[in-house]
Amino acid sequence: MLNSTVYPTFFILVGIPGLENEHKLISTYFCIFYILALLGNITLLVVISASSRLHKPMFIFLSMLASNDILLSTSMAPKVLCIFWFNARIISFDACLLQMFFIHAFTGIESGLLLAMAFDRYIAICQPLTYGSTMTNNLIGKFVIIFVVRAAVLVGPCLIMIKRFPAFKTNIIEHSYCEHMAVVKLAAADIRINSAYGLFVAFTVIGLDLLFILISYAMIFSAVFSLPSKDSRVRVFNTCAPHICVFLTLYVLAIFSFLSHRYGKRIPPYIHIILSDMYLLVPPMLNPLVYGMKTKQIREYFWKVFFYKYR
Template structure:
């Protein structure tokens, strides 16, 4: 079928394997990935509709949530449609440039996701630890500057991935043993020294996700310190009930992300299908859970959701 080519040539397309070793089980696995994607779309689009229709939610905390919801839609869409086409229709072909674009968007949206989670942790820190300064600190102007910084950071760190791959003189094969165009999955195909690319990939991962995770943990450490100093036991339990799901969600992103980055380099004994499935999940599960954990668990959002729903149904709340 012409899937392989001479290593002295440059590929015009790649072929994505999907999940190596589980080709015959994809019909049982793919519905779960489809459900994750549909739930992510439904939850995040619902949040955006509620935010846009409710003037009472046009506040810094909810603006950050709406940006996170929009980024989650883009992040999950950058991987799920092509992945499902591979699983269902064996549509493995992807052009060289389309592969690089997918790589850029996946890693960029992941970087922005991480930055938004850090911003939300900082927002909660200010709200709980320094409530009197919240209004003067968390402003819409600050959020606008933050979004610009996250976009510049993503483009500045992820952009060199594309340039460095374009500089490879040739590739050993054009078959990518992955469900999507991940940086190291493509780099490992090159018929060249990839040590610089591997080192830069680790630098990018730890300078973005690693630094963000460190400051998120510091923020939540300060939040828990403030929570445990509250005199009321009920207040402490409510605060812990709010923060604990947040921690579980962002840890699922960071743990699976670092597992993916490191297993490409040092996980030779890990079965490929385990690596690929976990790599897929870290891009699909957080976008699915974020609307529930950050959105519908918040009382103001639940109230506005029912108001918007009743408005569209032509009824009113009792």
């Protein structure tokens, strides 16, 4: 443990405090989730890239989501597994900040892509006649640039403010990865500005995106339930309901993680940390199944790409 006058060159990640004896068991589940996330998202990328008929806005967004999911889970899972398996707890100061940036930036991009996909579905279902003229490659490119720039601009200052701390009380992080507030709490300085800015970023990105996604799906359901065909209503509901469950899993767990660091003093640390880990692993694992394999075109081209000669 460091003296409060020392500026650390490295941090020590605890893993999941209170469950040290269960690290091996927990690591098994984490490893399975991570492998499934990699296999599912890589498969999705291969199928979409191999078929020119899938080069449409919905599937382009889906391939971007798959790429982001691979990067998001990889920015956290390998280090966590090294902690659990090899007791490799040390991470350099700069590497810690880099991991923090990637985790929070990719989470922000993930949120933006889910918003773009909800908007795509809204246009396709509620305004089908204007879909071709609205969802152009130019608009898709603008969406991607906005989400990437937004994430970098909002997350970047968090790192700068941490670098400006004069000293740290300790270099031991009571977490399994370099989460923003877990690092900020170690500073031997006033952290109110950092805490407030972290909440601002969280609710600017996740709060607004979730609001607009819910509005989009509310308008979709309103349009669908006005259709005379019961089969059409059931089909759209069966498609959208799993989507809502998956993005709510991401948002609920993410918001819980952000708030529990500040206001969840009565919550056992291991519960907070496990849920924080899960929101970076579970959605990347589920997205290929819910957004991909439940889509008829994806299933058809999956069999063609992997089991038949496809041209």
